Amino acid sequence: MTALAGLFAVSFLSATVLPGASEAWLAALVIKDYELTTLWTVATFANTLGSVVNWILGRFLLRYQDARWFPFKADKLERAKRWFESRGVWTLVLAWVPIVGDGLTFMAGMMKTPLWLFLCLVGIGKAARFGVLIYLLRAAL
Numbered sequence: 001m002t003a004l005a006g007l008f009a010v011s012f013l014s015a016t017v018l019p020g021a022s023e024a025w026l027a028a029l030v031i032k033d034y035e036l037t038t039l040w041t042v043a044t045f046a047n048t049l050g051s052v053v054n055w056i057l058g059r060f061l062l063r064y065q066d067a068r069w070f071p072f073k074a075d076k077l078e079r080a081k082r083w084f085e086s087r088g089v090w091t092l093v094l095a096w097v098p099i100v101g102d103g104l105t106f107m108a109g110m111m112k113t114p115l116w117l118f119l120c121l122v123g124i125g126k127a128a129r130f131g132v133l134i135y136l137l138r139a140a141l
Contacts, residue, residue, distance in 0.1 A: 003029055003032070003034065004029075004034075004038065004039075004042055006025060007022070007025050007026060007029060007039065007042050007043055007046070008042050008045075008046040009046070010022050010025045011025070011026075011042070011043045011046035011047040011050065012046040012047065012049055012050040013050060014047060014050065015046075015047045015048070015049070015050025015051045015053070015054070015095075015101070015102075015105075015126075016050045016051075016053045016054060016102070022043060022046075022047060023133060026039060026043055026130065026133060026134070026137075027133075027137055030134060030137040030138060030141075031137070031141065036134055036138065039130075039134060040127070040130050040131060040134055043126075043130045044123065044126050044127045044130050047096070047126045047130070048119065048122050048123045048126050051095055051101070051105040051118075051122050051126075052105075052115075052118075052119070054102055054105035054106045054109065055105050055106070055108055055109035055113070055115065055118055056109060057106055057109060058105070058106040058107060058108060058109025058110040058111075059109035059110065059112065060109075062109075062110050065077060077110070080103065080107050080110075081107070081110065081111065083107075084104075084107045084108070084110075084111055085111070089108065089113050089117060089118075089121060090121065091104055092104055092105070092108055092113070092118060092121035092122050092125065093121050093122075093124055093125035093128075094125055095121075095122040095125050095126065096125050096126050096129040105118075105122065
């Protein structure tokens with residue numbers, strides 16, 4: 001697996017409910033002097049695409065909320081819906097925040113946030129995050 005494919009895979013998985021370490025992989029490639037714009041593009045695209053998995057899960061698995069195996073109880077779902085409605089879709093810019101971001105992207109799917117808007121807001125937040133991270137890493141070297 002090439003280094004960039006590894007960055008893509010780790011960044012993608014980090015945005016889903018699976019654990020990942022995209023920052024560590026990115027840092028290693030910045031230290032190895034890979035082209036920064038390419039690193040930023042790959043990490044941002046893959047991490048945003050991984051968030052789409054959560055959006056899809058929220059959008060299409062909600063129909064099973066009454067099933068025994070469904071991971072969220074009705075009262076928790078209702079509370080999360082109210083929170084998301086009160087704060088709005090703009091919170092999706094914070095989809096990069098560990099743990100919280102997964103919930104936001106899942107909730108966006110549940111609330112039927114249009115995919116184009118979801119991609120714009122999540123992409124902006126993740127692009128900014130990876131841009132700042134790359135900047136700080138380069139400044140430290």
